[in-house]
Amino acid sequence: MLVNLRKNLFSPVLLIGWVLIITCYLFSKQPDYLILLTFAQLVLVPAMLKMVVTFNKKGHVILIIMMLAVTLLHWLADSELAIYLAVVYVLYTAFIALHGLTRFLQRGFTNIAEISIDIGLIYIFIGGLWFFAYIAKIDTGFSPLITWLTAIHFHYSACLLAISIGLFGRIHKSKGYNIVVLTLLSGPLLVALGIAFSTIIEIVSVALYIGAIYWLFKLLMKTSLPRRQGFLLRISYGSLCLTILWSLLYAFGNFTGIILVSIPDMLTFHGLVNCLLFGLVGVIAWGLEVPKSTHQPFAFPVSRIRGKLHTIGDAHAGLVDALQNFVDTRKLPQVIPHFYEQTNCYRLIASVQWRAWFKPLAFIYHGISRWMQQLNLPLTSKQVEMDGVIVKVDERQDGRHSPRAWIRTIDEQTIFVAIYSQHTTAQTTYMNIALPLPFSTMIGILYVYEKDGELHITSSHGGDAGIYLAMKHYVFRLPLNEHFTICAKNETTLSAVHTMRIFGLPFLRIDYQIERKKDDHVRNC
Structure with a gap:
């Protein structure tokens, strides 16, 4: 000493x-x-x-x-x-x-x-x-x-x-x-x-x-x-x-x-x-005696894409190749893994609900989000249909394994561009989702688990789970958390609830009704 x-x-x-x-x-x-x-x-x-x-x-x-x-x-x-x-x-x-x-x-x-x-x-x-x-x-x-x-x-x-x-x-x-x-x-x-x-x-x-x-x-x-x-x-x-x-x-x-x-x-x-x-x-x-820091640097793969996604590839079927890579699907209704593996076969009806205390901030942010065409959620809680398409993204451009972008729109106005991938740390496989922003990328590392026949996807978990911002060579965790709860209503319909918190305070809830498309021209559904 x-x-x-x-x-x-x-x-x-x-x-x-x-x-x-x-x-x-x-x-x-x-x-x-x-x-x-x-x-x-x-x-x-x-x-x-x-x-x-x-x-x-x-x-x-x-x-x-x-x-x-x-x-x-x-x-x-x-x-x-x-x-x-x-x-x-x-x-x-x-x-x-x-x-x-x-x-x-x-x-x-x-x-x-x-x-x-x-x-x-x-x-x-x-x-x-x-x-x-x-x-x-x-x-x-x-x-x-x-x-x-x-x-x-x-x-x-x-x-x-x-x-x-x-x-x-x-x-x-x-x-x-x-x-x-x-x-x-x-x-x-x-x-x-x-x-x-x-x-x-x-x-x-x-x-x-x-x-x-x-x-x-x-x-x-x-x-x-x-x-x-x-x-x-x-x-x-x-x-x-x-x-x-x-x-x-x-x-x-x-x-x-x-x-x-x-x-x-x-x-x-x-x-x-x-x-x-x-x-x-x-x-x-x-x-x-100076105590050593207990913090371990983040080691998960991060998308290299910044700003808008300009180059896209061919259409892709689903957000994941196999949901069983993340969770034991034997305990889930079959419609849940089918939705994630054949996402293009489903239509989404959403209702966006902002907490009252956050609405002034959401109103200010709305103009910015329309310009970015990212995280561009409506201010009203009225039910709207979200059209979507999933396309492949070049691995060399993104830097992660098998990336694919889910581009969602409302009335031809882009509201989400989320690039899905996955990674495994200590035998746990996480969803690794990138949302390109100006000069940066928001990263959602989500843990997937099953409970009582429902699928839960959350950033509130140990390990790599969390919401981060990647900017240049910095990757830092944001004071945000999100949680998805997906359950089956019948063999062709699901409901999902997406909640978000900032500094532990709830500020956003999105209720989804997810239905399998009935169009004859939709294949593999």
């Missing part, structure tokens, strides 16, 4: 930060409280960054330039160079935020521990902007001290805490942890909004923040950790349980006019304890 500590806290780049912070502490003529933010800028944040981001030589050079700029500001804050040095710091924080965004685009809305780290990296950019506003003496509507306090808020309560709880999430898994993370990640913005616009918002956000901090400490106490690391983390998170009460007293004073804790008190106690006990002790704790 001590070897890890030397590597994580005393690497050559971080040694420069330590030397510079000592220099600022001993010789700076700036107010003493400014050292609290400088310590985060030169030591604490860079140390945490190096635990979660791999820097090349260019990255190390950027870190060193930032450290020198922050240090010089202790002597040049009132000179004409100050604003340029502050710009250097903002560019550095933008560089770090870009790393956070890149990390997120490699996964998307999955693995909340890693999302917490991503957001922590992005939050530092907001802190950088407030720091720039303080140095440049920009009128933010607040006093210079409040502007500086907002900057330090986004360095400690946002960046450092988000990365810390993300590292903790690599070890601890529970529903309670997920709630804690969502509360703490939204906390810095809510508190900042409260400070800016409403003391009521400030008090409520601080109260929620307090509950989440204490819950986090409770989860930590129940988690098995290496002895030294566990002891230090309990000090780090425990200090937050104490200092956050001062924030509540300060917010209460702003609301009632009864000053219980002043800003000088906050700087003396709240700021110093957070700096040393939460910040420094927490960084040392994680420096002893």
Whole structure:
């Protein structure tokens, strides 16, 4: 562990930060409280960054330039160079935020521990902007001290805490942890909004923040950790349980006019304890042993088609060659596998129902979808017939096994272009469906199972299942889920229900009546 500590806290780049912070502490003529933010800028944040981001030589050079700029500001804050040095710091924080965004685009809305780290990296950019506003003496509507306090808020309560709880999430898994993370990640913005616009918002956000901090400490106490690391983390998170009460007293004073804790008190106690006990002790704790990420990169095949599908081949019979490749069809009525294997033999009557809360968004989106001719669903719930054709797609163009496109229209207006394929991971075969979008492709990886004689197709399952967006070389999961339930009404008719959720909230339901065509010219039906 001590070897890890030397590597994580005393690497050559971080040694420069330590030397510079000592220099600022001993010789700076700036107010003493400014050292609290400088310590985060030169030591604490860079140390945490190096635990979660791999820097090349260019990255190390950027870190060193930032450290020198922050240090010089202790002597040049009132000179004409100050604003340029502050710009250097903002560019550095933008560089770090870009790393956070890149990390997120490699996964998307999955693995909340890693999302917490991503957001922590992005939050530092907001802190950088407030720091720039303080140095440049920009009128933010607040006093210079409040502007500086907002900057330090986004360095400690946002960046450092988000990365810390993300590292903790690599070890601890529970529903309670997920709630804690969502509360703490939204906390810095809510508190900042409260400070800016409403003391009521400030008090409520601080109260929620307090509950989440204490819950986090409770989860930590129940988690098995290496002895030294566990002891230090309990000090780090425990200090937050104490200092956050001062924030509540300060917010209460702003609301009632009864000053219980002043800003000088906050700087003396709240700021110093957070700096040393939460910040420094927490960084040392994680420096002893950095947990490895549990996220596994997505390895399923992804369609290479982007934008509109321009080249199509001959007609194809069905969405799949054999439904038994996905599920045991012996337990299903024969009409269900026949529909999937001979889809052109069926006609679809659909009723689209948008949830009331989502209708304004659906109305706005409708104009875009008509232009894209993709996901172009009607706004009315009136039953409409969807005409469809299935055609082959060139494997060399798509990149997946035996792709075929199901092109659905309503009154000759294209509403869906879905390119079906399949892949197998760990002996489970998934439907692999691509919906080409401008410069990207939406990917539905759907798990298929049978229950009580009904066929279920869902993205809400383990393994590869999910809805993703492929853009350039990034594949990231979207906060969407869908579920199909298909049942047989008789030997020639089926009913199907397609539901969709976003962030767990239902927003769309499509009811299908599927009937076998009776036209004499339809073959193999």
